[in-house]
Amino acid sequence: MASGFFQQVWRLVGQIPKGRVASYGQIAALLGNPRAARTVGWAMHSCPAELDLPWHRVINSKGKISLDADYAGGDLQQQLLEAEGVQIGYNGVIDMQKYGWQPLPDKVVLP
DNA sequence: CGTATGACGAGCC
């Protein structure tokens, strides 16, 4: 069952379309806990490879990769994103306004 | 059950 918060995070992350990115805080907010960004990050840390999650599409609110670029999978994450068409600035910043993922962008007006 | 952790976020110095 998807009772665990991690499970919900994984499911949501799995719905991020290719070429798009989302922030930890955004994921948390979509799950109803805008303050649980850290927990989302931890969920990513625990993401089972068998789920084949697009974990690389999750970045921090600054539009940057949280992992150390030259240490952990940060380098890999950047390569994966660029391979999907996500352009990364020289400073390592991604344009959230352009690549930011918005689930159901049409439901804005509905109550 | 209480303490510690963590791929964050926003504020403060």
Add this chain to the structure above:
DNA sequence: AGGCTCGCCATAC
């Protein structure tokens, strides 16, 4: 502007 600290919340042990 850049860097550091505190706060938040859900798991792990």
